[in-house]
Ligand SMILES: NC(=O)c1ccc[n+]([C@@H]2O[C@H](COP(=O)([O-])OP(=O)(O)OC[C@H]3O[C@@H](n4cnc5c(N)ncnc54)[C@H](OP(=O)(O)O)[C@@H]3O)[C@@H](O)[C@H]2O)c1
C-alpha cells in the first residue's frame with residue numbers, strides 16, 4: 121500500500137505542488153493510500169451557490185443537471201464547480217480505513233458526514249439516483265476518499281440526516297460566535313434569520329447573557345418572523361444590509377450610541393462590508409462568515425472611514441464546530457422545529 | 466456653509482446611500498462643507514497595482530498616462546481606478562479647515578499626507594505637471610477634500626517627503642505587527658524583503674525579542690540580500706510563496722516542528738493563501754496584508770486542511786499606525802538607508 125501525504129498532495133495531477141483544493145485535477149482512483157479513508161457515498165449536499173449555477177446552466181432539467189455533475193467529476197476528479205469555485209459536502213458509510221488511521225474512533229460501516237469541501241475530495245460517481253433540487257441534495261452510487269487531514273463528523277442517532285447536514289453545513293459560524301462573544305457584549309448579527317444566522321443568534325445570546333444586548337438584523341418578512349419566534353434577540357432590526365447608512369443609524373439607536381462590540385455577517389449576498397464596518401465600535405471585531413465578502417472591499421472600506429476594527433475571515437473549520445452546532449439542536453427546541461420545518465424533506 | 470456627513474456620504478452622487486469608497490461617482494466641487502478640509506495637492510502617490518494598469522493601457526506613453534488619469538477623475542470625481550478598484554494617497558498643504566474641525570491640531574499651510582485611499586477622496590486636477598513612473602508618483606496642480614472621518618499625518622521635518630510617503634503607504638502593516646506579536650513567538654513574514662515586509666520584520670523582532678524566532682521568507686535575490694543586510698531575521702528562507710509544500714517544510718525545520726504562532730503575508734502576488742495557512746500552528750494567527758488575498762481561497766483553504774487558525778483581513782488603518790511606522794525610520798538606521806536608497810528620487 122502506498123504512503124500518502126497528510127493533505128492529499130499525492131493525489132494532485134495538475135498543477136504539481138498544489139494542494140487538492142486549488143488543484144485543477146486530482147486522481148480519483150478508489151484504491152486507498154495508507155492514510156486515507158474510503159467512503160461509500162449516499163448523498164451529496166452541493167454548495168448552494170454551485171447548485172444554483174448548475175441548475176441555471178441546465179435550464180432546470182434534471183437529466184441535464186446530472187450530465188453537468190458527471191462532467192465536472194470526470195474533468196476534475198472532484199465535484200469542484202469551475203464557475204463558482206465551491207463544492208459542498210457528503211454523507212456516506214466508511215468502507216475502508218487506511219492502516220495509519222487505525223487508532224481513530226471510527227469503524228467500517230459508520231455513517232459520517234465529511235466536513236471538508238467537495239472541492240478537494242476525490243469522488244467517483246457510478247450512478248446518480250435522485251436529484252432533490254429544493255434542498256440541493258443528490259443521492260448517488262459512488263465512492264469518495266477522505267485525506268488524513270480531512271475532517272468529518274459521525275452522524276448523530278437522534279436526528280434525521282438532512283437536519284444534521286443542514287446544521288453541519290454552517291457549523292463554523294456558531295463555534296466562532298462561541299469564541300468571540302463575551303458576557304455583556306453588544307452583538308450585531310446581520311442575516312440573523314438565515315441558517316447560519318439563527319445558530320449564531322442562539323450561541324450569541326447564550327454567551328452575551330442577560331447583561332448582553334444581541335441585535336438581530338434581517339431583511340425579508342419570513343426571516344424577521346423566524347427571529348421573533350425564536351425569542352432570543354434583545355433588539356430586532358429590519359433593514360437592507362447593502363444600505364450601510366440605515367444599518368448604522370439603527371445600531372446607534374439600539375446601543376445608545378456605543379455601537380457593536382462584535383458584528384457577525386451571515387448574509388448570502390455581496391456588498392455588505394460597509395454595513396458591517398460602520399456599526400462596529402473602534403477596536404471591535406467583525407466576523408465575516410459570508411462567502412460573498414470582498415477582501416479589498418473590507419480592507420479599503422475600513423481604512424476609508426478610519427475604523428480600527430479587527431476583521432476576521434470566516435474559516436469553515438473551528439475545533440469542536442460540529443459538536444457545538446449539533447448540541448444547539450438539543451439545547452433549543454424552537455430552533456430545532458424551525459430547522460426541521462425548513463431543511464428536512 | 467452646508468453641514469456634511471462624517472463619512473462624506475453628502476458627496477455621493479451615484480448610487481445614493483453608498484459610501485464614497487464604493488460609490489461610482491462623487492461630487493468634486495471644491496467648496497467645503499462645515500466638516501471638511503480643503504487641500505492644495507502637490508503629489509499623488511498612485512497605488513502600485515493601479516499605476517501599473519494605467520501604464521500598460523497607455524503603452525508607457527507619458528501623455529497617454531496623463532490622459533487616462535484625467536479621464537478617471539472626470540468620470541468619477543476621484544482617482545478610483547475602475548479596473549483595479551484601488552486608489553493611492555496624496556501629499557499637499559492645508560488650504561481651509563471647516564469650522565466643525567477648528568479644534569484639531571492642524572493649521573492652514575501645514576503639509577500633510579492623506580491616509581485614506583484616493584479611491585474615496587474628492588479630487589480636482591487642474592494640470593498634471595510631472596509623471597515619475599519609476600516611483601508611481603505624479604505632481605499636479607489641483608485640490609482635494611478630506612472628510613471628517615478621513616485620516617492624515619503631518620509630514621515629519623526630519624525626512625524627505627518621498628521617504629515619508631513610502632513609509633506611510635504601508636503604515637498599517639507594522640502597527641498590526643506590533644499588536645499581534647508577543648515575546649517568544651515564532652513569527653513568519655512572507656515577502657519580508659519588500660516595503661511592508663521590512664517594516665514588519667523590524668517590528669516583529671522588537672516584539673518577539675531574544676527568545677522569539679523571526680523567520681523572513683522571500684523569493685528574489687535582491688530581497689534576500691536586503692533581509693541579510695538588515696540582520697533582524699533569526700532564520701531566512703528563500704522560497705516561492707505560491708508553493709505551499711516547500712514553504713511548509715522549511716518552516717517546520719526552522720521551528721523544530723512547532724510551526725509559526727503568527728504569519729504575516731506581505732507579498733504583492735496572488736495564490737499565496739495556502740503557503741500562509743499550512744505553516745501556521747493550530748490556533749495561530751495569520752495577518753493578510755496583501756491586497757491580492759482571495760477571501761474564499763483563505764476560508765475554503767483553511768477548512769480543506771482542517772486548520773483552526775484565525776485569519777485577519779489587513780485593515781489599512783490601525784490607531785497610531787503613522788507614528789509607529791515613521792518611528793521605525795528613527796529606530797533603525799540600516800532600514801532607513803535601504804528605504805532611502807529604494808524609494809527616494
Ligand atoms: N465561511 C464558511 O466556511 C461558510 C460555510 C458555509 C456557508 N458560508 C456562507 O455563509 C453565508 C450564509 O449562509 P446561510 O446558509 O446561513 O444562508 P441563508 O440561510 O440563505 O441566510 C442568509 C440570510 O441573509 C439574509 N439576507 C439576504 N439579503 C439580505 C439583505 N439585503 N439585508 C439583510 N439580510 C439579508 C437572508 O434573508 P432573506 O431570507 O430575507 O433573504 C437570510 O436570512 C453564505 O454566504 C454562505 O456562502 C460560509
Ligand SMILES: NC(=O)c1ccc[n+]([C@@H]2O[C@H](COP(=O)([O-])OP(=O)(O)OC[C@H]3O[C@@H](n4cnc5c(N)ncnc54)[C@H](OP(=O)(O)O)[C@@H]3O)[C@@H](O)[C@H]2O)c1
Nearest residue numbers: 656658659660661684685688705706732733755756779781
Ligand atoms: N491592506 C492594506 O491596507 C494595504 C496597504 C498598502 C499595500 N497593501 C498591499 O501589501 C502588499 C505588499 O506591498 P509592498 O508595498 O510591501 O510590496 P513590495 O514592496 O512589492 O513587496 C512584496 C514582496 O513580496 C515578494 N514576493 C513576490 N513574489 C513572491 C513569491 N512568489 N514568493 C515570495 N516572495 C515574493 C517580493 O519579492 P521580490 O522582490 O523578490 O519579487 C517583495 O519582497 C501588496 O499586495 C499591496 O497591495 C495593502
